[in-house]
Amino acid sequence: MRFTSEQRLDDGVLEREFTLGEIPGILWTPGSASASAPAPLILLGHPGGLNKMYPRLVGRARHSAAEGFASATIELPGGGDRPRSAAAEQARADLRRALEAGEPVSEDIVDRLVLPLVEKAVPEWQTTLDALLSLPEIGGPIGYSGGVIAIGVRLAVVEPRVAAAVLFAGSFVPRVMFEEARQVTIPLHVLLQWDDEGNDRQLALDLFDAFGSKEKTLNANMGGHTGVPQFAGEAAARFFTRHLS
């Protein structure tokens, strides 16, 4: 991991851009984080396109820093300036075509779109975790927060260092991943935007039902895909405070 820039935000949060091989990422640590008091870490998921997502990501990171948490994110495979795969581009084009035609999105399209992304992204998150945990100012436990929800599900199953997750039910989930959802046992806080037109509400409810976790909360609100109310963000933050502090 190589840090490429560093700036101190006005609330004392240290923001550092890094690259991990070809993967760009950002790490935010609270002003209070030090080698003697390493901060728990929240991995910030997003739909890809770090630059576009930056304003919302830094907002979430600053909020978490106020609770004493470090946050980190990396660009998704095929996101931002990272190389695109022809298969993923084809799946994305097929998805766009289906949506524009008002057709239901077939399971085949979802599988082709999401499964390769999960296969590639999860090991990258794990490598990132290795690198971040080698820093003295970062400690455990680890949380995952956000979308792509299928990436969060896979991480929750295969990565024992992830102790709790806030999952944003706002993206397509391959049906085959329901089996994996049953294997999730960590505490979950699932955010669902009830009237998110681009999201399959019933599928999100089925997925919530499938999770094997003894503690799982579904927090559904109004306001569309990007309109998560402030109080719902605060409830998600409290979930992490409960489980990672």
Place this chain on the structure above:
Amino acid sequence: MRFTSEQRLDDGVLEREFTLGEIPGILWTPGSASASAPAPLILLGHPGGLNKMYPRLVGRARHSAAEGFASATIELPGGGDRPRSAAAEQARADLRRALEAGEPVSEDIVDRLVLPLVEKAVPEWQTTLDALLSLPEIGGPIGYSGGVIAIGVRLAVVEPRVAAAVLFAGSFVPRVMFEEARQVTIPLHVLLQWDDEGNDRQLALDLFDAFGSKEKTLNANMGGHTGVPQFAGEAAARFFTRHLS
């Protein structure tokens, strides 16, 4: 309204039993409540049987008092020592028989069980509200909290003094009340115990969908009918703090 007993709880909360005509009830006011700083009021709904419900009700009332809220509850028609109606007893017996036989509970049974209860209980809550608001230590705004959910729905529609409601989706709702749900516009926080065997989860989700409120949150958790997690109770309390303070 006639107060019949009065005691100061160890946290300073004043607990007063009262009768309003034939209806017994309990009022809890925070130690800080006074004529100069009247407390907002939360109406505590329950499934009937004040004595049996007392431990849970006083717990909710003390929690609310710590936030500066007064709380009040009354016995339901046919609950506790209040006179039972033959029709309600018949409906209850039919319900029991259906449940013991493992049969689905028919809409007819639900209608006979819940609709007359709503018809009787809601005006009683309104009369109680008149009486409570005449006390100098009680002010507005008013919240309704709990079950029977159909009573909460009706109150939210017909009683403009109720400004926000926490509804507990744990009891039967007549299908005809879905039209009323669409007329609800106040902020709602709906608690659903996801694996509550005695509750129709799909009906609860449909009801949540039907509510006309621009701000509505569904907070679903594990733990069975009576196992609402402490953090979910706290989230409901924060909802009232947001809307009644």
